[in-house]
Amino acid sequence: MGVRIPTIVHDNVARRCDGCGEVIDGTPWRLNVLDIVATEIAPSWTDAPAINPGPFQFHSDPVHVLRWMSRKGYLFCRKGEVREIMRPIPIPGESPRWALCDGLHRDDHEIVPAESLIEA
Numbered sequence: 091m092g093v094r095i096p097t098i099v100h101d102n103v104a105r106r107c108d109g110c111g112e113v114i115d116g117t118p119w120r121l122n123v124l125d126i127v128a129t130e131i132a133p134s135w136t137d138a139p140a141i142n143p144g145p146f147q148f149h150s151d152p153v154h155v156l157r158w159m160s161r162k163g164y165l166f167c168r169k170g171e172v173r174e175i176m177r178p179i180p181i182p183g184e185s186p187r188w189a190l191c192d193g194l195h196r197d198d199h200e201i202v203p204a205e206s207l208i209e210a
Contacts, residue, residue: 108146109154118147121155123190124177141178141188159190159204166207167191168200 105114122144148154152172159166165181170192179199181187189201 105147107149107154109148109156109158112149114147114149119150120145120147120174121172122146122175124175140186153208156204156208160208163187164204165189165201166204167195168202168207169195169197170199 105118106112107114107118123141125143146155146158148158155172156166165179165187167179167189170176170190171194173192173194175192176190177193179189179191179201181189181201189199191199
């Protein structure tokens, strides 16, 4: 019919890295945190989750994820790697603290502050 209909592919730059806050060109790398406990009944709508499951989006460099974890106060298991799905590990103490691990190793966790793995 000869009628041209242009399609808008990207109308804004809303995809920003949760680690550095900069615009992500292309497809963002996403990270999800698994549920802490799978409940048998549906939780009340007034309950707040202990940890936000995401998804969070980042640049593809794992340093961006480590910066985000550091800013949130999360610890990191040195035996794991930054992956698409991370498992929360409760850290005993007076205030609730959490570490994140990919859960792919079978031995004990080695929990360290996330900022200690960021190269200066």
